[in-house]
Amino acid sequence: MKHYWDDTTVYSQPDASELRKKASDSIKAAQKKGRKYEPIVARTQRGALCESWWGQAWCSNLERYADYASRLDRGKRYVRSGAVVDLQIRNQIVEARVQGRRKTPYKVEIRIGRLSEENCQKIISRCNKKIESMEALIRGQFPEELKDIFTEKDGLFPSPQEISFGCSCPDWALMCKHVAAVMYAIGIRFDENPFYFFELRGIDVERFIDVALENRVEQMLKNADCKSSRILDTADVSSLFGVL
Secondary structure: OOOOOOOOOOOOOOOHHHHHHHHHHHHHHHHHOOOOOOOOOOOOOOOOOOOOHHHHHHHHHHOOOHHHHHHHHHHHHHHHOOOEEEEEEEOOEEEEEEOOOOOOOEEEEEEEOOOOHHHHHHHHHHHHOOHHHHHHHHOOOOOHHHHHHHHOOOOOOOOHHHEEEEEOOOOOOOOOHHHHHHHHHHHHHHHHOOOHHHHHOOOOHHHHHHHHHHHHHHHHHHOOOOOOOOOOOHHHHHHHHOOO
16 A cells, blocks of 8 residues: 655766756756856866865855755765856845756755844954954955954854755755755855855945944044054154254
8 A cells, every 4th residue: 555655766866967968958048038047167176166265164164064964065066067057145145046857946045144233343343453454355355364253153154053045856854955055156156256255144345344444443543642652752763863
């Protein structure tokens, strides 16, 4: 007697060449319908997926999440096979399409919790301590001396509790391989635009920089009247150069 829950169907896993072919067909089909996909292209087939330290740090941080361990390898294989045919990041939401076994790509949505005001101010204060770091941020770069701001507890990287996701595939796993692929793909997108870090945590990067610079100027003005041992007074200058 057949029972509803006695489903022993075994699904075959598409190989890399099959994924690439189906992904290419999906991108072309979307173009014919007037939709522009923004696919993720992995630059290497082995080693680190990302080139920048911040992209690599995102992937390394992801791999520390024990709850995700079972699907990460499959997700990485999907990324390298070009299966993430579209990925958009907009204000704490990642929307993506991932090619799988079927003809139509699966829809993946990942939501990231907003960075708290308290933690945001802590990060601004850290940035204020080094004016060179702020100048780098304005140029769209992340200086490596600020690396711990991303990876430390309550930093820019979200914890597993701050991440929610869903996929249109039939996999009932906590994290399916399509979601895992998108999580890695986010790191590659960070290579292209590091300010997506702020976008994911609900931070307006221009306001973030403005507030940080204003606080820096305010701190400098506050210390303007404080005498420094590095400044010579008039008498010291006269004795040093023999000026009366």
